[in-house]
Amino acid sequence: MGSWEIPVNEEEAIGVWVRDELSIWETKMKRIINDLKKYGKYVIYAGRSELKAEVANSYLNWLWWVIEPFCFMLVYAFVFGVIFDSQLQYFPIFIFIGITVWDFFNRMLKASVSSVKNSKAIVSKVYIPKYMLILVKGYVNGFKMLVSFAIVFGMILVWGVPITWKFLFIIPILLTLFVITFGVCTFLLHFGVYVDDLANVLNIFLRMMFYLTGIFYDLHAKVGAHFGTKVADWITELNPVAVMLASLRRVLLYGELPHYKWMIGWFLIGLVISWFGIRLIYKNENSYVKVI
Amino acid sequence: MGEYAIEVKNLCVDYKSLKSYSIKKMLLRGKRNEKELFHAVKNVSFSVEKGEIWGIIGKNGSGKSTMLKAIAGIFSADGGSIDLKGHSVSLLSIGVGFQKNLSGRENIILAGMLLGFSEAHVREKMDEIIQFSELGDFIEKPVRTYSSGMYSKLAFSITAILETEIMLIDEVLSVGDEHFKKKSLNKMKSLINDENRTVLIVSHSIPMLKELCTKVMWMHDGEIVKIGEPNQVLKEYSEFMK
Numbered sequence: 127m128g129s130w131e132i133p134v135n136e137e138e139a140i141g142v143w144v145r146d147e148l149s150i151w152e153t154k155m156k157r158i159i160n161d162l163k164k165y166g167k168y169v170i171y172a173g174r175s176e177l178k179a180e181v182a183n184s185y186l187n188w189l190w191w192v193i194e195p196f197c198f199m200l201v202y203a204f205v206f207g208v209i210f211d212s213q214l215q216y217f218p219i220f221i222f223i224g225i226t227v228w229d230f231f232n233r234m235l236k237a238s239v240s241s242v243k244n245s246k247a248i249v250s251k252v253y254i255p256k257y258m259l260i261l262v263k264g265y266v267n268g269f270k271m272l273v274s275f276a277i278v279f280g281m282i283l284v285w286g287v288p289i290t291w292k293f294l295f296i297i298p299i300l301l302t303l304f305v306i307t308f309g310v311c312t313f314l315l316h317f318g319v320y321v322d323d324l325a326n327v328l329n330i331f332l333r334m335m336f337y338l339t340g341i342f343y344d345l346h347a348k349v350g351a352h353f354g355t356k357v358a359d360w361i362t363e364l365n366p367v368a369v370m371l372a373s374l375r376r377v378l379l380y381g382e383l384p385h386y387k388w389m390i391g392w393f394l395i396g397l398v399i400s401w402f403g404i405r406l407i408y409k410n411e412n413s414y415v416k417v418i
Numbered sequence: 419m420g421e422y423a424i425e426v427k428n429l430c431v432d433y434k435s436l437k438s439y440s441i442k443k444m445l446l447r448g449k450r451n452e453k454e455l456f457h458a459v460k461n462v463s464f465s466v467e468k469g470e471i472w473g474i475i476g477k478n479g480s481g482k483s484t485m486l487k488a489i490a491g492i493f494s495a496d497g498g499s500i501d502l503k504g505h506s507v508s509l510l511s512i513g514v515g516f517q518k519n520l521s522g523r524e525n526i527i528l529a530g531m532l533l534g535f536s537e538a539h540v541r542e543k544m545d546e547i548i549q550f551s552e553l554g555d556f557i558e559k560p561v562r563t564y565s566s567g568m569y570s571k572l573a574f575s576i577t578a579i580l581e582t583e584i585m586l587i588d589e590v591l592s593v594g595d596e597h598f599k600k601k602s603l604n605k606m607k608s609l610i611n612d613e614n615r616t617v618l619i620v621s622h623s624i625p626m627l628k629e630l631c632t633k634v635m636w637m638h639d640g641e642i643v644k645i646g647e648p649n650q651v652l653k654e655y656s657e658f659m660k
Contacts, residue, residue, distance in 0.1 A: 164534075167531060167536075167537060168528065168531040168532060171527060171528060171531060171537065172517075172528055175517070175520050175524045175528065176517075176519075176520070178520075178524075179517075179519045179520050179521075179524075179560070247515045247516060247517070247518075248515040248517070248532070249492070249515075250487075250492060250515070251492070251509060251515035252490070252492065252508070252509065252515060252529075252532045252533065253490070253491040253492055254532060321440060321441060322440035323440040323441050323442050324441070326441075327441060412491075412492070412493055412494030413493075413494055415487070415492055415493060416433050416493065
């Protein structure tokens with residue numbers, strides 16, 4: 127008790143608090159970097175073998191990574207382009223970009239809810255930081271997304287969309303998408319262990335989000351026509367996937383700059399969510415095995 | 419000698435309030451499941467010297483496997499501490515950590531990397547592992563096509579050939595056919611002869627523990643009953659179990 131140092135004034139108290147926070151920050155950061163170094167190679171190898179296994183099971187499997195989004199694109203293009211008479215420029219590519227991004231987000235979230243249970247064989251035999259499981263999935267689905275983007279570029283050439291330097295924005299946009307998705311997945315991974323039917327709730331939520339993200343229509347314009355521009359702004363900006371999607375379409379199809387303010391905003395939010403998600407996992411991960 | 423490889427102090431492992439719950443149940447009943455507390459390992463302390471081979475014996479549910487998992491870093495300790503002095507550790511138990519859709523060869527690399535070895539090192543040892551496992555051409559087939567015996571053979575081969583400094587062995591020496599059993603026992607003996615290796619074996623086979631171990635620990639209801647010379651502890655244990 128005698129050794130308690132009572133800070134003399136407020137400034138000093140804040141100084142102590144900042145110092146403590148910084149030292150926690152430093153040790154956690156070191157652990158994350160060490161783990162990434164230690165398990166990074168495992169993540170890449172595991173991701174690669176998963177892709178290989180998918181291909182090996184049936185030789186045409188990798189074709190499905192292309193055929194599936196392509197067929198969905200045809201369906202949406204018919205329903206919304208012909209029946210609902212959408213007048214959007216480059217409509218098939220517009221849809222294809224939407225499906226590509228959505229598939230990544232959707233697959234990642236669904237995989238992470240059950241990832242600890244599905245990896246029971248591994249996590250009950252050896253220690254691995256559990257968010258590495260998300261990174262393995264990120265590698266797998268990221269690769270599929272890139273294959274899909276190759277098709278997008280093919281379509282861009284065929285349709286004769288003007289190619290500009292703004293295409294380069296695709297890199298920060300996809301990076302932001304990855305960070306945000308990873309952050310959300312860390313929390314889903316954690317709660318997926320304890321809540322049995324989280325997957326059901328997630329499914330409903332994802333379906334709702336699917337329609338409210340504007341995969342096959344111009345979200346901002348449609349919402350704007352019904353509820354005014356203010357509401358349209360809110361509904362697009364507060365949905366990170368919609369922000370990324372709109373930005374991708376702007377840079378790839380219409381030669382415009384991305385919504386960079388919201389992109390930077392969501393990138394930072396994504397980092398914060400990931401930070402707390404990783405801390406949550408570190409704190410609890412050794413109890414996961416006791417539950418599953 | 420005299421240098422400790424494993425130091426366990428006041429280790430407690432509980433299974434508590436960790437039953438998963440579902441939103442459906444919460445909506446229907448309006449409350450969470452009651453908390454349940456079960457002490458699997460109670461206040462256990464011991465130290466193992468480098469190079470020692472310990473047998474751990476006790477009836478089912480006495481906390482042996484839970485303790486091994488805690489030492490391997492898979493379970494968190496709810497109290498106390500485990501110090502491995504920076505040694506590498508691997509746990510070998512029935513039903514191993516393989517990715518079912520991947521081939522045996524890829525699983526060897528993945529398992530090796532998770533144990534902390536580099537990909538190059540695992541590849542170097544690859545032929546030796548495959549040879550020891552006697553899987554032959556099956557090594558290229560997905561692991562889901564393996565029989566349970568093949569599973570265990572592969573798992574044993576990986577840990578035995580890759581040789582971590584501390585090996586925790588849970589019941590697996592009794593798998594496989596007679597031929598493989600004999601072979602793995604011999605391999606164990608040669609591993610054990612290495613002065614730098616520390617081994618903990620959980621088993622119900624009294625003759626085997628007698629043959630392999632330098633010390634035996636008897637656990638009952640999550641507590642240590644006795645640690646001592648294999649012959650004496652095993653004799654008391656078999657009398658107790660009568």
